[in-house]
Amino acid sequence: MGELAPFLIIGVTSGSVYGxxxxxxxxxxxxxxxxxxxxxxxxAVAAFAFYELHTVRGLPWPVALLLAVVVLPPVVAxxxxxxxRGLAGGTVTTKIVATVGxxxxxxxxxxAHYGGAGLSFPxxxxxxxxxxxxxxxxxxxxxxxxxxxxxxxxxxVFFRASPTGTRMRAVVDNPELLSLAGTNPVAVRRWAWxxxxxxxxxxxxxxxxxxxxxxxxxxxLVVQAYGAAAVGLFASLPLTYAGGLLIGVLxxxxxxxxxxxxxxxxxPPAMPFVVLFVVLxxxxxxxxxEPGAHASPAPVAPLVxxxxxxxxxxxxxxxxxxxxxxxxxxxxxxxxxxxxVLIFTSLHLLVRISGQISLAHAGLVAIGAATFAHLATGVxxxxxxxxxxxxxxxxxxxxxxxxxxxxxxxxxxALATFxxxxxxxxxAYPSDWVFGAQGTLxxxxxxxxxxxxxxxxxxxxxxxxxxxxxxxxxxSRLGRLLRALADSPTTLxxxxxxxxxxxxxxxxxxxxxxxxxxxxxxxxSHAASATPFSALQSLTWLAVLVLFGPAxxxxxxxxxxxxxxxxxxxxxxxLTDWMPVVFGLGALLVAVHEAGRAQRHAGGSTAQQxxxxxxxxxxxxxxxxxxRAERAVSRAGDRxxxxxxxxxAREGGR
Amino acid sequence: xxxxxxxxxxxxxxAAADTSGLRATELTVRFGGNTAVSGISFTAPRGRxxxxxxxxxxxKTTTFNACSGLLAPxxxxxxxFGEDVTxxxxxxxxxxxxxxxxxxxxxxxxxxxxxxxxxxxEARLAGSHxxxxxxxxxAQRKAVRAATEDALELCMLGQQRRAIAGSLSTGxxxxxxxxxxxxxxxxxxxxDEPSSGLDTAETRRFGEIIGRVVAxxxxxVLLVEHDMALVMDICxxxxxxxxxxxxxxxxxxxxxxxxxVRAAYLGSEAG
Ligand SMILES: Nc1ncnc2c1ncn2[C@@H]1O[C@H](COP(=O)(O)OP(=O)(O)OP(=O)(O)O)[C@@H](O)[C@H]1O
Ligand SMILES: [Mg+2]
Numbered sequence: 001m002g003e004l005a006p007f008l009i010i011g012v013t014s015g016s017v018y019g020x021x022x023x024x025x026x027x028x029x030x031x032x033x034x035x036x037x038x039x040x041x042x043x044a045v046a047a048f049a050f051y052e053l054h055t056v057r058g059l060p061w062p063v064a065l066l067l068a069v070v071v072l073p074p075v076v077a078x079x080x081x082x083x084x085r086g087l088a089g090g091t092v093t094t095k096i097v098a099t100v101g102x103x104x105x106x107x108x109x110x111x112a113h114y115g116g117a118g119l120s121f122p123x124x125x126x127x128x129x130x131x132x133x134x135x136x137x138x139x140x141x142x143x144x145x146x147x148x149x150x151x152x153x154x155x156x157v158f159f160r161a162s163p164t165g166t167r168m169r170a171v172v173d174n175p176e177l178l179s180l181a182g183t184n185p186v187a188v189r190r191w192a193w194x195x196x197x198x199x200x201x202x203x204x205x206x207x208x209x210x211x212x213x214x215x216x217x218x219x220x221l222v223v224q225a226y227g228a229a230a231v232g233l234f235a236s237l238p239l240t241y242a243g244g245l246l247i248g249v250l251x252x253x254x255x256x257x258x259x260x261x262x263x264x265x266x267x268p269p270a271m272p273f274v275v276l277f278v279v280l281x282x283x284x285x286x287x288x289x290e291p292g293a294h295a296s297p298a299p300v301a302p303l304v305x306x307x308x309x310x311x312x313x314x315x316x317x318x319x320x321x322x323x324x325x326x327x328x329x330x331x332x333x334x335x336x337x338x339x340x341v342l343i344f345t346s347l348h349l350l351v352r353i354s355g356q357i358s359l360a361h362a363g364l365v366a367i368g369a370a371t372f373a374h375l376a377t378g379v380x381x382x383x384x385x386x387x388x389x390x391x392x393x394x395x396x397x398x399x400x401x402x403x404x405x406x407x408x409x410x411x412x413x414a415l416a417t418f419x420x421x422x423x424x425x426x427x428a429y430p431s432d433w434v435f436g437a438q439g440t441l442x443x444x445x446x447x448x449x450x451x452x453x454x455x456x457x458x459x460x461x462x463x464x465x466x467x468x469x470x471x472x473x474x475x476s477r478l479g480r481l482l483r484a485l486a487d488s489p490t491t492l493x494x495x496x497x498x499x500x501x502x503x504x505x506x507x508x509x510x511x512x513x514x515x516x517x518x519x520x521x522x523x524x525s526h527a528a529s530a531t532p533f534s535a536l537q538s539l540t541w542l543a544v545l546v547l548f549g550p551a552x553x554x555x556x557x558x559x560x561x562x563x564x565x566x567x568x569x570x571x572x573x574x575l576t577d578w579m580p581v582v583f584g585l586g587a588l589l590v591a592v593h594e595a596g597r598a599q600r601h602a603g604g605s606t607a608q609q610x611x612x613x614x615x616x617x618x619x620x621x622x623x624x625x626x627x628r629a630e631r632a633v634s635r636a637g638d639r640x641x642x643x644x645x646x647x648x649a650r651e652g653g654r
Numbered sequence: 655x656x657x658x659x660x661x662x663x664x665x666x667x668x669a670a671a672d673t674s675g676l677r678a679t680e681l682t683v684r685f686g687g688n689t690a691v692s693g694i695s696f697t698a699p700r701g702r703x704x705x706x707x708x709x710x711x712x713x714k715t716t717t718f719n720a721c722s723g724l725l726a727p728x729x730x731x732x733x734x735f736g737e738d739v740t741x742x743x744x745x746x747x748x749x750x751x752x753x754x755x756x757x758x759x760x761x762x763x764x765x766x767x768x769x770x771x772x773x774x775x776e777a778r779l780a781g782s783h784x785x786x787x788x789x790x791x792x793a794q795r796k797a798v799r800a801a802t803e804d805a806l807e808l809c810m811l812g813q814q815r816r817a818i819a820g821s822l823s824t825g826x827x828x829x830x831x832x833x834x835x836x837x838x839x840x841x842x843x844x845x846d847e848p849s850s851g852l853d854t855a856e857t858r859r860f861g862e863i864i865g866r867v868v869a870x871x872x873x874x875v876l877l878v879e880h881d882m883a884l885v886m887d888i889c890x891x892x893x894x895x896x897x898x899x900x901x902x903x904x905x906x907x908x909x910x911x912x913x914x915v916r917a918a919y920l921g922s923e924a925g
Contacts, residue, residue, distance in 0.1 A: 301818075476788065476790065477776060477780060477787065477788065477789070477790040478787055478788045480765075480769060480772070480773060480776065481773075481776070481777065481780060481787060483762070483764065483765055483769075484762045484765060484769075484773050484777070486764070487761075487762040487763050487764055487765065488760045488761070488762055488763075490724065490744075490760060491756070491760040491761075491762070492762075492773070492777055493743065493744045493745045493748070494722050494723075494724070494744045494745075494748055494753075494754055495748055495753070495773060495774055495777035495778060495834070495835075495838060496745050496748035496749045496777050496778030496779075496780075496781060496838070497745055497777035497778070497780055497781065497782075497787070498745050498781060498782025498783075498787075499745070501782050501783070501784050501787060502787055504784075505784055505787060505788070601763075601820065
């Protein structure tokens, strides 16, 4: 025990803040049904607000703190409540994309305004350290942990004792109650968002002094809270806080354990993601209950007729073929855009056509890039063979990502894949099998195609082939099955299809294209490196792709042009910097719009059937309270009709 | 009008040999502490329409879900054509010849009517084999097309074949759901309130379709319906559920004159 004490102290002090952040996340998730990927960005906003008010404008720190942590959050919370209310009827993907877009917009705005380099954050708390059981702990760290713990305790008192807290607790226990009983849903949700935002703000201001003021880093640190939320199974608030402490302790123990093992050095910081992934893979599925049913996407009429689409395709290929004559020195930009067309095509196949979710896509591309570099430069395989093999090597990795897709649905699937992506980034990328400690490997272009123009045409050939392949798939039997899978997997399985086989197939196919794209990315940039493929990139890619969703088949091309080419045409640096803010907000708007359409669509068919509100039908694996409420409704002469319980559906569950 | 028997799977051959169709034994389903279905036993043999009726919340849809493999029963067994399928998933049961529709029509909303109906057959042909899901041999293509045409014609959906399913009216959506399961060529069909949302003419037509499917192809139908006239008209045998328990079973005329059944329905209205 005496030996472990130091780790317990370190772990608990760092874990307390994550626990608090995670509680805010779970509270808002359970009451609104929207998992806020921008939670960390809000923490960053509070930290930057404090910096602005205190360091830049010279306000005394207590005033700045009060404004940043107490006064600012209510404003943010009201906005968030409003936006997420609009998302209620959307598909899981639209809900994810909305808050991912928000996160992107906030983080990019902070970077555009304050610059990307970490600013030093004023240390407003005393920095001396005291000795506790033989180790030195900073007083500021102790205060942080104490403040976080006090906030958590204050919350539990409010949650247990106040009338609003009681209502909130009922809703957290059973989110569907919100729409059934006489509670005012907006009031409860506003309170939840307010508290969630407060917790995010507090954790931001407490974390910033230790790590410096860096928007991206702060965001990522709050991502660590996902692990804590997983310990509470995204439902129990006390367990979530305990999960924060547990992860802090595990990380401290791991630091001790891996000392001296170079390749494991990244394990301690990756601990939250290990916990996230393991919990999601091992916990019985019915324990993970997602508030709200899975809406299916509303049908969209194509923007153009098939004939026009064909003509546009031919025209686009023709333009791409003469592009080297037109764009001069910008050609490399367009060449990378071609690679991104392939990346987006593979994501499109998975997300838009098949309705699956993966937040691990950057990881697949990265492994393709690294494998290619090893095979072409290291082993000395012929260029084309190395590209093909790189694609094939990524297929089983893609299928691993599909494994959570068999057990999990919706948000939990997304988080499991995100946990996997973060693990890849933290643990696999630095290993010698992938990018190595340097984080970069040399990569070559094929002999005779070394010039930018010649290689551009190689890329064009691959891109056209990739798009052609996906077009073929869409028209084939598999394509029909995939589109149906996106609409209603349960029905498909009751018609006799082994939908898990279909899921694994599409994840594998998508990974193949992603792997080849990774190889081409490496060849185009003469190096395979880890930097372009951080786990957060997958979120950005998804947001940008969904932004162009209404363009259907053309979405991958437009997304690539927008992501890669458009920023380089900025007339000033400022414009280029603010570009990601625009597409973050754009993704948010598109998501809200799509959710609205889906809701109207669902609402429309419900009204026609003269059945009670869809909300009343969405009760998942039921709790006793909902059951009674439902019975009461049904005895009153209404007609309940349940959707199939997601938790217990065997093969058909989404 | 031909209703093709799916010879490739051999399952329907077995089905033909054993007319027992669907058999549930002592089936119990609990949700938490609430027992939705408690220890019910019944059969839905081929070649006849069996009714399953009861007031709202009696457990009819839950029974369907347990039979088709979407819910694992807390106790009891489900057998199809003599084979115990309690531990089997929904896809396997479908390939053995069990088809179903949904009370809340679960159509493929972004696909056309024709594609929806075709998938009734194609999903079954594709099964659980990765290659079969990708390769579409000409023989199967023909079989799918023929089954689709038959089902579309039977349900009078020829006009709407190119329409996107999500844009149809409730009545038409019901018919698409029915056509899809008919195209599948299943030997036993579970139909969950197929006539709700249909007008009088459509309901009459629906009764005729069911009659033909049973008479011409020897399919079995287990029908959940609130339209009593329809139930009394087309069912040969009726099971009555109340609060998850089987309270009565008999012919339409026996059901009509049963005090127990009357009490179940009245009780639910009064209480
Ligand atoms: N997924 C579920 N979770 C919890 N309870 C459920 C679930 N599905 C059904 N129930 C409960 O089981 C009971 C039976 O419901 P079921 O939908 O089977 O009734 P039903 O006979 O089909 O009614 P209706 O005629 O209204 O369609 C109801 O009391 C309902 O509250
Ligand atoms: Mg029902």
